[in-house]
Structure formats: C-alpha cells, structure tokens
Amino acid sequence: MQIQPSLLVVAGSLSLTITLVLAWCLSGVRYLQSGFLKRLFPNYQYLLKSHIDYLMMTGLLLVFFLLFAELRVSPSPVVVLSMCIGSLMNPFGFLVLAMKPDLRQHPATPFGALMAGASCSRRSATSARRGTWRTPRSSAREGERGYGLRAKLRCGSKPICS
Secondary structure, three states: OOOOOOHHHHHHHHHHHHHHHHHHHHHHHHOOOOHHHHHHOOOHHHHHHHHHHHHHHHHHHHHHHHHHHHOOOOOOHHHHHHHHHHHHHHHHHHHHHHHOOOOOOOOOOHHHHHHHHHHHHHHHHHHHHHOOOOOHHHHHHHOOOOOOOOOOOEEOOEEOOO
16 A cells, blocks of 8 residues: 555545534534533533644645645655644544543553654654754764754854854
8 A cells, every 4th residue: 555645635634524523512512502512522622722733733734735746745654644643643632631621641641642652753754854853963963952953054064153
C-alpha cells in the first residue's frame, strides 16, 4: 500500500466532519439545554477546545496538501501518516476530557501516555517537514541553544545576525 499526500485531504475531511458534529453538540449543550448532551459532555470548555482544535487541524492538513501539490513535493509516508494521526488524535484528548473532566492528565496514566504519543507523532512530522531534527552533538557544534533560527542564518562563516 502506497501512502499518498491525498491522505491529508481524507484526514482533513474527517476532521471537518467531526468539527461539524461537535458544533451541533455545542449548540445542544449551550443553547438547546439538552439534558442528554449535558450529561454526555459535562465540561463545555473542553468541548469547545476540541471543536476549535479540530477546525484548526482541518485547515493545516488542507493547506499542507495544497502546498505539497503546488510545489510538487512528495513528502515521506512517515510524515504524511504522522500528520494525519497527530491531527486527529490531539484534539481527541479534549473531547475525552469534555466527557470525563475528572480524568487524570498525568503522563504516567494511560490517557496521558496516549496523548503524549499522539502529540509527539505530530511534532516529529513537523520536525521532519522543516528539516530541524538535531542531535545534541550537532547543536553543541553549531553553538546554538535549542532549535533557534540564528544558527541557520549564516553568510559563509560569518553569522548574519549576532
């Protein structure tokens, strides 16, 4: 099975569909005062965060698909899968917290481990896309702290910005 960048459109469409369902749930909780939805989603704020996060992920997935198509760039299948999984799983954490607000959010719990893994998969895809993967040795050799832009802005051996 070959992983194509068009998978980003499929994940973006799924994310948009989830966003629309969550918008109806928000309306039911907030304005229709539905008892069933209020029992299902006791924490309105996390439901709203999940809705907004899915909406932002939809935009990001579709923008990156269009960029890849316009620039005729073929991303790695790892990057495409990480973007899709991370974009769908990260807002899912807010949705779970909207249904069970008393859930422990510590990384040592199963919920925390799942959310940390989903978040790391998206960050790994972002790092691979930007080409900013660094090892501690290369960071020390370049004299930078973290992944700053200053080390990249060089003109020959002389730094552009000091």
